[in-house]
Amino acid sequence: MAAVLEPAQSKEIPAGGAFLFQEVGATRIVTPETLAEDQRLFFKTALQFSREKVLPQAERIEAKDNALLRDLLRQAGELGLLSVDIPEAYGGTGLDKTTSLLLAEAMSLNGSWSVTFGAHTGIGTLPIVWFGNAAQKEKYLPKLATGEWVAAYALTEQGSGSDALGAKTKAVRSPDGKHWILNGSKLYITNAAFADVFVVFAKVDGDKFTGFIVEKDTPGLTVGPEEHKMGIRGSSTCPLYFEDARVPAENLLGEIGKGHKIAFNILNYGRLKLGAGVLGGMKLQLQNALHFTQERKQFGTPIVQFPLSREKLARMAALIHAVESMTYRTAGLVDGRLFGRDKSAPDYEANLLAAVEEYAIESSIMKVHGSESLNALVDDAVQLHGGAGYIEEYPVERAYRDARINRIFEGTNEINRMLIAGMLLKRAVKGDLPLFAMAGNVAEELSRGERPRARGEDALAPQEVAAESAKRLALHGLRVAAETFGTDLEKHQEVLAALSDVVMDAFALDSMVTRTRQAASQGKLDPVRVALTQLYALDAVPRAYDRTRRALCATLQGDALDKELKRLATLDVFTPYNPAELRETVVKALEQANGYPLSQE
Known part of the structure; x- marks a missing residue:
């Protein structure tokens, strides 16, 4: 059974971005504690597979053992781990999206494997699941579900990364109409060296952005040499x-000129x-850091006993x-939109895409917040390891390098910050929010000095x-910016980015x-969960206020700015806590649990 809201509430699932307008706890949310x-x-x-099959092979994976990666995919396929998002009619299990995200977490203990697995099951397979016709699904999905075939996704080019629609690869129909003739190139293609099938984007007749299914043995297709990367070195990346x-004419994916629908929906998901x-890697590196600090002694004392070491461990757990909390809440919202729908119905995939698109704001939040939280956590983990954190012998060195790509994947964090605020405003203009x-x-409340x-x-x-x-900081800042800049607001990226940060912290705290x-x-509230929330708030509360203030300073000048800053002071909330007490509550729970204390195992 899917971890979704109660059936009686299925028609009352909040809209995407609605958290900004509803009171905390207005609706029940899906959490790891509510899993079936x-x-x-x-x-x-899945977690056992990662621990027993993947982690022991970390060195071979790092050395670009592509045969091993293919074999691991095949083994994962035998356990049904490749088929969660594939319909049962085509050899899959067609499970809910919460389970799909649980699988992503379990497979993220090793960065290179996580990317290999995710590229196959996600961006490589889902375009065919969502946009393929019956014949294409019948041909490709059963093989992708078992790992007999491996999938890859080819979108990025030399001059088009975040600007995906700026692709230069062209496709023209052959004179006999039996083929599409593709010319161009693609960069940074994960799984390229051993993939059997690629989802490729090209412009038909030079202007109609379109998707194609291209098999590895296609005449005229050449896979270039492996890239040598800073991180995720074990994953295959080739041009x-x-x-x-x-390319056979029947391998056109979706409709001519509608490739953007494929690309953007895949990006949202x-x-x-x-x-x-990122969660699996975060939890593993927290556990490794805890163990290292328990064993490493300085001045005759395990460094886990030092307050600044414990401060880092507590901060890692709070992140x-x-x-x-945000990730499984959002997964539950998507599943809630799909609750009770017949998965075999012709319109099911369309409803699934609509549900994913509905929560595009939350998805961009997950992308930015997740990648930057991972980055902060592994940075703390390296620091706790000291000099050892810089040595390849210790897994944290590789984790530190592997983490960096996540702020670039799936649209850069800069692009996603523009999307968070931009989508909120666009939906507001349309009357959806x-x-x-x-x-x-909020402006009236501030005028009265109310909080x-x-x-x-x-x-x-x-x-x-x-x-x-x-929430009020974000709403007020967005209103002032929209009124000041109008249609030129998108040019003021520093304003949108700062307010998006406020939105992210509001969603996290909520x-x-x-x-x-x-x-x-x-x-009775669990004191450990309370302490984790309070620790996060100690950083998030002043950060949200500062980001809003910076946004206003980049929006207004003179008396208008002074007026708004004075009004904003109403929302400068601060609650005094003893950070040492919060830290000890959390770290003692880490020590007792031998790692992250709220595991869903």
Whole structure:
């Protein structure tokens, strides 16, 4: 059974971005604690595969052993780990999206394997699942589900990365109409050296952006040499060259000129999965850092006993809790939109795409927040290892290098920051979100010097107020920026980026508070979950206020700026906590659990 909201609520699933306009805890959310037993069992199976089959082979993977990667994919296929997103009619298991994200988490213990696996099951396979016709699905999906064939995705070119539609690769129909003739090249193609089938994008007649299914033995297709990368060195990354490559006419994917629908929907889902795809690595590196600090002694004392070491460990755990809370909440929203729908119905894939697109804002948040949280965590992990963290013998050295690519994958973090604020404003203009009305209410509250109040009086009341204040900061900043710049707002990237950061922290705080309250036992909040939330808030609250202030300074001048900064001060909330006490609550739980204390195993 999918981990979705209660069936009675299935028609009341919040819209994408609605968290910004609803009170904390207004609706129940999906969390790791609400997972069904079959989901937990699937996760445990996948995690066992990663621990027993992948991690022991880390050195061979790092050395670009492509034969090993293919064999690991085949073994994963035998366990059903490649088929979660493939319909049962085509050899898959067609499970819910929460399970798909659990799988992404379990497979992320090793960066190179995570990328190899994700490229095959995600960007390589899903275009055919979602946009292929019946004949294409019948031909390719059963082989992709078992790992007999490996998939890859070819979008990026020398002059088109984030600007995907700027691709130069061209496709023209052959005189006899039996083939498409492709000319051009692609860069940074994951799994390229051993893939059997590529999803390739080219412009038909030079201007109609279109998808194609291209098999490895296609005449005119050449796979270039392996790239030598800073991180994820074990994954295959090669260029592709098309010189009058003859692709059968029936391998056109979707409709001519509609390739952007394929690319953008794949990006949305990939961004959502990246949130889960960093969690496994984050938890593993936290555990490794904990073990290292317990064993390493300085001045005759294990360094885990030093307060600044414990501070880093606690901060790492708080970041995991934030990413985990947002990720599975969003997965549950997607599943909630699909609850009760017949998976065999002709319109199911269209409804799935609509559900994924609905939460494009949350997906971009997962991409940015997840990748940057991973980056911060492995940085702390290297620091805790000291000089050993710089030595290849220790896994954290590789994890540090592997983490960097995530801020570039699936659209750079800069692009996604533009998307978060931009999509909120576009949906507001269309009337899909009450942004301007709510922002007007916020302006009136600020004029009266009012700040939000907590609905409850528990230990998380201050964090509830912090979440609501962050929402108001974002709404107020977006309104002022929109009124000041109008249609030119998209040119002011520093404003949009700063306000997107506020939106991300609002979503994180909202999700963490809601999750912790839902997990209360007999009305009592778990002190560890409370401490994790409070630790995150200690950094997030001043950060959200500072980002909004910076956005206003980049928007207004003179008296207008002074007026808004004075009004903004109403939302400068601060609750004093002893960080040492919070730290000790968290680290003692880490020590007792031998790692992240809220594992869903």
